Amino acid sequence: MRPYRKWALLAPALMVLEVAMDLTQPRLMQTIVDRALPAADMGMTLRLAGIMVLAALLGLVFGVGCGIYANFAGLNFGADLRSALMRRVQSLSFADLDRLETGRLVTRLTNDVEQVQEAAMMVMRILVRAPMTMVGSLIMALITYPRLCWLIVVMSPLFLWTFMYISRRGHDLFLAVQDRLDRVNVVLRENLAGARLVRAYVREDHEEQRFGVANDDLMVRGVAAGRVTATTLPIMVFTLNMGLVAALWLGGWQVYAGEAKLGQLLAFTNYLVQMLFSLMMVGMFVVRLVQADASAERIEQVLSTIPSINDVEDVSTENGVRDRFRRAKTVPDTVFRSVPDTAVSWAAVDFGYRGAQAEPVLRGIDIDVAPGEVLAIVGATGSGKSTLANLVPRFYDVLGGAVCVGGDDVREVSQSELRGRVAIVPQVPSLFSISVADNIRFGRPEASDDEVEAAARLAQAHDFVSAMPEGYATLLEAQGTNLSGGQRQRLAIARAVLCRPEVLVLDDCTSALDAGTEARLLAALAEWDHRCTRLVIAQRLGAIRSADRVAVLEDGVVVGLGPHDQLMESCPTYRDIVWSQTNAPGDADA
């Protein structure tokens, strides 16, 4: 908010003027009634009425001006907030992303930012306006008709009490509503997720009953909360109108006795109305502020997440943000290693996803991969294959030991350089809603069309891409939903191949290809003129057998490492896997 202080201050300043214009109106009216009318001065009446019109128009100018500056300040603030969030997210590591969850992050950047931004604008416009109108009206009422001001003094505590009652009772009740709503959601979510179970056990009626209980409970709480809110307005209206009635009664007698003038009384009641209406406004907006407060908290949570993976001594401060966090986190007793003459090396690697206290996913991994070698990584689901691969481009940091690429500890290389050397094809290919060519070019934007096509040919993608209506210029839908699973995988492979990396990691990325295509792809990779080291996580025998060596993982430990034939002899887990992986779990078609 700070950079826009000038605007943020200008808005309320203009607001003061707008309110002032509003407040002159009853005053002018009073003058007409009390001075012009008794004197039958038509000229004065019309002149004063003209001034009132003028004041109204000036009020418009000030009001619009206030709106302009409030918008400038609020929306610039919102844009900056969004930008800060996005920049922070870009600097987060995979572990941070796991923790914050993609879906939630999207909500932070979209919905929450909007909430806060609107609250900021609201504060500038309404929450400033209401108290100002209140104080202004009070002062004007005092000036206009000091003798009746005690009425305001009597009414105010009643208003305050109503507010406090509503906010306290209401708060608890709304929490209860929220709680029951969550309960309804849980039942529904479980019902959706367990749809098969519910049907298999013919429990539809039981589920309806379960839902009915939660649903009824929600209704009861909703009615209870609604009742409390229903009291607010009537109490306020009641108090206000009783004030007016009292003013009319007392003022009436005073006017009758000649102790006060009629215009005075009318102006006073007008101020009273204005004052109390602004009070009601405040009440309505407090709820919105509470919501925005929750949003602000969630945003803060993201902004205060310190990226857990940072470059060590690179950062030539071209990126101030990253520089700031470099100091914030460095594992104090990290021992860097280097393993020369290897393309990839895991040296005594321990790893667990949620830090040291969680169950270890990898334990004591020691594998050296020579330059140009093809290493297959096999193991049951959950044995740690993908984790092992994800350590190479430093998506996560090891807990113990070290991972080296080209002989250098990955923590000593800048992330940018490292990821230029290592290209990974993830299990689930992520594509973007840009053209096919741009998707392939994702890792090397400057690549020529010929290079793109060559990469696509290598990945066995050229044929189906050329068959698409606009070939390489065809726009993909978000996540590439207009492609089949196998086509998506091949584009993801082309994307990685185009980078011509030192190390190519294929994380079970041929699962949706038919055997023939997979074989052609493997052959093409083997004959590729760019000599690179390949790490292949595979389920199928074909891919496993095309590797120079195979690493067998079981429960995070390497239980076998060597060529296929040798492992078939020496490693029972491997034999079991060879059999079972070729008959892999069949829930994909569920």
Place this chain on the structure above:
Amino acid sequence: MREQRTTPAQRPFGFGPGGPMHGVTFQQAKDRRGTVRRLWPYLRSSARELIIVSGLVVITTLLGVLAPYLLGRAIDHCLRQRHIGDLAHIVGLLAMIHIINPVGMYLQSVLMVTVSQRAVRDLRRHLFERLQRLSVSFFDTHAHGDVMSRLTNDVDTVNNALSQGVVQLVGSLLGLTATLVMIFWLHWRLALVTMTMVPLIYAVTGLLGKMTRVAFRARQKDLGALNGLIEETLTGQRVVKAFRREERILADFDEANERLKKAAIRAGIIGGSMGPCMNLTRNLSYAIMVGAGCWMVGRGLATIGLVAAFLEYSGQFMRPLMQIAQVYGMVQGALAGAERVFATMDEAPEPPDEPDAVPLPAVRGEVTFDNVDFAYEPETLVLREVSFHAHAGQTIGLVGPTGAGKTTIINLLTRFYDVANGAIRIDGHDLRGVRRADLRHALAIVPQDPFLFGDTVRENIRYGRLEATDDEVVEAARVANADAFIRHLPEGYDTVLTESGSGLSRGQRQLVAIARAILADPAILILDEATSSVDTRTEAHIQEAMLRVMEGRTSFLIAHRLSTVRHADVILVLDGGRVVESGSHDDLVSAGGLYARLHHSFVTAGA
């Protein structure tokens, strides 16, 4: 879900001084009339309350219209004409009105809260009941978040409109009419002065409203583009990082963010002018009334009391005019929400049982697949001419690579889906000719990754047979080898599992699911062996429990390990949707086909 409930698009009011700031972003219902007609039954049960509310609205509105008149009388009659004795009268009447009115308002809102809560409760219940009637394929093909949002967000907008909007709309319209009648009856000249503001209001709301809509539509488009970019980037965030695209993404983002900011400022300024403009009309009408009124008083055409009354009337006249636009937007949003709810209700349910469906007598467990073809999507057959026969009590092993059709066979046997061609028979009855509920009572499934409810372990097991006693639950758990680990949980059988059972390991979840199936005591059992990281002890427990539970039942075992399947009576080897081989382990090994090859490489290498 909590976070999604307050997206700007469905926040009912643009409270801000900008007036209908959000009103413009409401989606419109396609068939308003039809939607209203379908909503009506939900209100019919509250007819009594609605009649009372209508009466209250009429009373409070009329009394409200009377109040300024009394004020005018007080000024003219008591003060100007100096009948001060009557002041007590008039003030007393006013006080009464102001006591009755808040009470009426209170009753109105309380009743409407009850009515709307009841209506949306029924709406939610109906939707939920419809969901229970939908086939499994609906849940396979629809995003759960979307369905949830129907039941929460959309129902919420209906609630808001019912509890606040409708009464306000009716009250505003009624108040407007009553005020009009009253002011013309009181003093047609001053009434005409009041009316001078109508064209101005009309022009301002019309013109500014149109500009606001255009500007907000542009803003909405840019917002959508930016949010799309955010969502896509964050979804692919890992790839962005892996391919070092952070800087370029940020550049794209900045551009979209800047574009949105410009559009939003424009929309905000235009929309935000609505408030000051309304304020202007209010002040103008006040000024004109004072000017014109006092001029008339000076000419003897009106009395000062009347002018005072008309000052209040012009306020009463303007407020509904401004409110109607807001409330209208709210009701529109509610109708669009209700339409989406009804659309989900209209999803075709699981086809009902055939009219001549027979109750399935006690099932022995004989299962026949007779030339079964099946396809999830019309053109791609997933199963082709699958035929086999399982005698009661036999164990059938299903093996084959991913996508071979193993799970599909289970989906058909449970009748989650219906066959395209051919027939499936249990004890000689075609599945399509028996009652679904009977069929499913005869079956139990232990899936690979079982679903558990956020409830106690005991209740999760009891789900297999709701009327089972606690002892029976424990017994089932013991047979399933689950008793020991359950007793080690912090609160034993009363331990509440977190949603989807994430408090337990996958193997333990499977044991609970086996216990559940045992409790159901089915004639036919379907087991999908877990392949994932189950520790060796638990794995041994599961295998043992599986063998025990399969005894005396026709069992289908989707096997991922050779050792589990070799004892099956019949092994079906599936490939590409066909049964390529079938027979006992020994038969298949000696037949020398796919199974034998797999087995051979395993055995010879292992020997």
